[in-house]
Amino acid sequence: MGSLSPAQIAQLKAQLQDAVVCCTERGLYQASKWAAELLNSFPESDHDDSLTDVDSPMSEAPPHTPNAVPKDATEARLEARETHKYLLAKTFFDCREYDRCAAVFLPNIAPKGPLQGSSPPSAKSKGKGKGKAAEGTPLKPSASLRAVQELSQRSLFLALYAKYLAGERRVNEDSELLLGPKDGGVVNKELQGISAILEEWFSSVPESGRQPQGWLEYLYGIVLAKGKNEKLAQDYFIRSVHLCAYNWSAWQELGSLIGTVDELHEIAPRLPQNLMSFIFNINASQELYHVDEQVEENLLRALELFPKSSFLASQRALLLYHAKDYDSAEKVFSDILVADPHRLDHLDSYSNILYVMGVDHSPKLAFLAQLAINTDKFRPETCVVVGNYYSMKSEHEKAVMYFRRALVLDRSFLSAWTLMGHEFVEMKNTNAAIESYRRAVDVNRKDYRAWYGLGITYELLEMHSYALFYHQRATALRPFDPKMWMAVGQCFSKVGKITNSIRAYKRALHAGCYYDGGTGLSFGSQDMSALGGGVLDPEVLYQLALLYERLHDLHECSHYMELVLAQEETPEYDEAEPEDRRGGVGVTATTTKARLWLARWEFMRARYERAMELANELCQDGQEVEDAKALIRDIRARTERGKHDEMESE
Incomplete structure (x- = not known):
C-alpha cells in the first residue's frame, strides 16, 4: 500500500463515511464505530485542506464507488x-x-x-x-x-x-x-x-x-x-x-474462521485488493500470534495513513505483547489511554501486560481498574481489569467473581474464560479450571493460553498423556515460545520418551533465541555457543543434562552442566558497568545444582583439583554448603591417601 493522492484520500473518506451510515442503518454498531474511528484518524492537515475553500473540488463528496453499497x-x-x-x-x-x-x-x-x-x-x-x-x-x-x-x-x-x-x-x-x-x-x-x-x-x-x-x-x-x-x-x-468491503464485522467473522498462518496465506488471493484487506491481514496475523518483519512493516505503513487510529495502535501494542516486548507494549497502551482515556477496547490486554510485568506495576493496574470502573462498570473489559487486579493481590476468589461478571455480560468474552481458568488452577479447583479452559477453546481455538492451561491442569492430575496432547496444541499455535516447548519436554520425560523430551527442550532453547534475537543452529551441545550472545535458560540446559544422564551419556550430560554454569555471567561485558547490567543470570539454585553435579563428576574422574575448585565455589555461594563440605573432606582424604600410597611405593 503506497502513499495515497489527495483524490484517493477523499474517496476513502467518502467510503468510510458511507460505511458508518450503512452499518448504523443495519444495527451493526461495532462495525460502524470502527469505521467512524478510522474516518477520524487521518492527519489534521487532511481535514484542514477540505475546509480551506468551499469552492474546492475536494470539499465535494465524491460519488459512490464500487466499494460503497x-x-x-x-x-x-x-x-x-x-x-x-x-x-x-x-x-x-x-x-x-x-x-x-x-x-x-x-x-x-x-x-x-x-x-x-x-x-x-x-x-x-x-x-x-x-x-x-x-x-x-x-x-x-x-x-x-x-x-x-x-x-x-x-x-x-x-x-x-x-x-x-x-x-x-x-x-x-x-x-x-x-x-x-x-x-x-x-x-x-x-x-x-x-x-x-x-x-x-x-x-x-x-x-x-x-x-x-x-x-x-x-x-x-x-x-x-x-x-x-x-x-x-x-x-x-x-x-x-x-x-461491501467496509463492513468490519464481516472481516472479523472471517478472521475467526482462520486457524493458521498457512490458511491466511491461502485465502489472501480470494480477498479484494484494497485497504480493508490490508488492515485485515494485520489484524489476522496479530490474532494468530504471527510476528514478523512484513507484518510490522505493513502496520507502520497503515499508521502513516491513519496516525491517530487507536485501533491500529492497539494492534501494534498486541504484536509487541506477543513478541514479549512488554515494556514497549505497555508504553503504546499508555499513550492510547492518554489520547482516549474512556476507550475500553483492548483494555483487558493492557491489564494482562501490567500483570505479567509484576507487582512493581500494581499501582498502574489499580489506576487502570479505577478508570475503567468510572467509565463503565458493566463492560466485560472492566470486569477483567478488576479481576486481574485482585489476582495480582492473590485474592483469587474475588478475581473469579469479576471474571464471572464479565462472562455474564458476554459469554463469548475469551480472555475472561482463560483467566478464570488460571484462577481455578491457583485455587486447586481442577474440574472448574478444565471446564473454563474448554469453554475458552470453544470460543476461540486459536487461544494458545487455554490449550496450555489445559495441559498444566492435567499435569496437576498426573495425566501426562492428556497434558502432552494439549501442550502440543499450544506449541502449534506458539512455535517460538520456549515455555510451550519446555512443557512438552517435561511431559515427554514423564511418559518415558527421553529422546522426544530432549528434542523438545532443544526447541525451547531455539525458541528462546528467537525472542532474544539469536539465529538458527544445529542442536548439538558443542554448537550451543552459536545461539548468539544472549543468555540461555539455565533450567532448560539443566533438564537436558538430566535427560542425558538418564540415557547414561555422562559426557554429554557434563557438557550441558558446563553450559549451565556458563550462563551465570556472559563473557562479553564491560567491567565498568554495574553487575546487574553485565548479563548472565548470576548464582541461582539451578546453577548451584549443576556446580554440585560437576564437582562430583570431576571427583569420580579423579580430577581432584577441578572438583576442589567447584566445591569451594559452592561454599562461597552459600548454597549446598553441607554437601560441598562433605565433598571437600572426601577430596582431601582421597588426595592424602594417594600421597600415602606414593610414599609407600617409593
Missing part, C-alpha cells in the same frame, strides 16, 4: 416505499426490542427450532425444493418467499438480524448459571428459520435480477458458522467483503 433502482424504490416501517423497526431495534423489530417486516415467518445444519442454495432448491422451510414454519413457502421478495435488502437484513439477536439473548437466559448444567448446551432456536429465509432469498436472486449488497451474505455466513459449516461460511464472508 450499490443501490439499483429496485432497491431504491423498495426502501422509499417502506421508509415509515423501517423507522419503526429501527427504533424497536435501538430499544433492544428485537422480536418487535422483526415482526414489523416478517410477522410469524421465522420458525423456532434447533439448527440441524445449513446447506447452500443449490440448483435443486430452485425446483421442487424451492423455498422449503424447516418444520414448524407457520406460513407456506410461497407466502414466505413472496413476503421476502417484497422487502428491500436493508429491511430484510434488519429483521433477520433482530431475530438472530433475540435468539442469542434467549440462549443467555436459558443457559442459567455460568458453568452450570445447561451452560454451553443451549442453541439459538432462530437460526433454522433465518437460514431457510436466506436460502429462499438467494435462490430467487437470479430470477429477480436484484443486485446483492453483501449484508445478507454476511448474516448467512454467521448462521453457517454457528452450524459448524465453516468452509461454506468462509465463502459467504468472502463474498460479503467483495460486495
Whole structure:
C-alpha cells in the first residue's frame, strides 16, 4: 500500500463515511464505530485542506464507488416505499426490542427450532425444493418467499438480524448459571428459520435480477458458522467483503474462521485488493500470534495513513505483547489511554501486560481498574481489569467473581474464560479450571493460553498423556515460545520418551533465541555457543543434562552442566558497568545444582583439583554448603591417601 493522492484520500473518506451510515442503518454498531474511528484518524492537515475553500473540488463528496453499497433502482424504490416501517423497526431495534423489530417486516415467518445444519442454495432448491422451510414454519413457502421478495435488502437484513439477536439473548437466559448444567448446551432456536429465509432469498436472486449488497451474505455466513459449516461460511464472508468491503464485522467473522498462518496465506488471493484487506491481514496475523518483519512493516505503513487510529495502535501494542516486548507494549497502551482515556477496547490486554510485568506495576493496574470502573462498570473489559487486579493481590476468589461478571455480560468474552481458568488452577479447583479452559477453546481455538492451561491442569492430575496432547496444541499455535516447548519436554520425560523430551527442550532453547534475537543452529551441545550472545535458560540446559544422564551419556550430560554454569555471567561485558547490567543470570539454585553435579563428576574422574575448585565455589555461594563440605573432606582424604600410597611405593 503506497502513499495515497489527495483524490484517493477523499474517496476513502467518502467510503468510510458511507460505511458508518450503512452499518448504523443495519444495527451493526461495532462495525460502524470502527469505521467512524478510522474516518477520524487521518492527519489534521487532511481535514484542514477540505475546509480551506468551499469552492474546492475536494470539499465535494465524491460519488459512490464500487466499494460503497450499490443501490439499483429496485432497491431504491423498495426502501422509499417502506421508509415509515423501517423507522419503526429501527427504533424497536435501538430499544433492544428485537422480536418487535422483526415482526414489523416478517410477522410469524421465522420458525423456532434447533439448527440441524445449513446447506447452500443449490440448483435443486430452485425446483421442487424451492423455498422449503424447516418444520414448524407457520406460513407456506410461497407466502414466505413472496413476503421476502417484497422487502428491500436493508429491511430484510434488519429483521433477520433482530431475530438472530433475540435468539442469542434467549440462549443467555436459558443457559442459567455460568458453568452450570445447561451452560454451553443451549442453541439459538432462530437460526433454522433465518437460514431457510436466506436460502429462499438467494435462490430467487437470479430470477429477480436484484443486485446483492453483501449484508445478507454476511448474516448467512454467521448462521453457517454457528452450524459448524465453516468452509461454506468462509465463502459467504468472502463474498460479503467483495460486495461491501467496509463492513468490519464481516472481516472479523472471517478472521475467526482462520486457524493458521498457512490458511491466511491461502485465502489472501480470494480477498479484494484494497485497504480493508490490508488492515485485515494485520489484524489476522496479530490474532494468530504471527510476528514478523512484513507484518510490522505493513502496520507502520497503515499508521502513516491513519496516525491517530487507536485501533491500529492497539494492534501494534498486541504484536509487541506477543513478541514479549512488554515494556514497549505497555508504553503504546499508555499513550492510547492518554489520547482516549474512556476507550475500553483492548483494555483487558493492557491489564494482562501490567500483570505479567509484576507487582512493581500494581499501582498502574489499580489506576487502570479505577478508570475503567468510572467509565463503565458493566463492560466485560472492566470486569477483567478488576479481576486481574485482585489476582495480582492473590485474592483469587474475588478475581473469579469479576471474571464471572464479565462472562455474564458476554459469554463469548475469551480472555475472561482463560483467566478464570488460571484462577481455578491457583485455587486447586481442577474440574472448574478444565471446564473454563474448554469453554475458552470453544470460543476461540486459536487461544494458545487455554490449550496450555489445559495441559498444566492435567499435569496437576498426573495425566501426562492428556497434558502432552494439549501442550502440543499450544506449541502449534506458539512455535517460538520456549515455555510451550519446555512443557512438552517435561511431559515427554514423564511418559518415558527421553529422546522426544530432549528434542523438545532443544526447541525451547531455539525458541528462546528467537525472542532474544539469536539465529538458527544445529542442536548439538558443542554448537550451543552459536545461539548468539544472549543468555540461555539455565533450567532448560539443566533438564537436558538430566535427560542425558538418564540415557547414561555422562559426557554429554557434563557438557550441558558446563553450559549451565556458563550462563551465570556472559563473557562479553564491560567491567565498568554495574553487575546487574553485565548479563548472565548470576548464582541461582539451578546453577548451584549443576556446580554440585560437576564437582562430583570431576571427583569420580579423579580430577581432584577441578572438583576442589567447584566445591569451594559452592561454599562461597552459600548454597549446598553441607554437601560441598562433605565433598571437600572426601577430596582431601582421597588426595592424602594417594600421597600415602606414593610414599609407600617409593
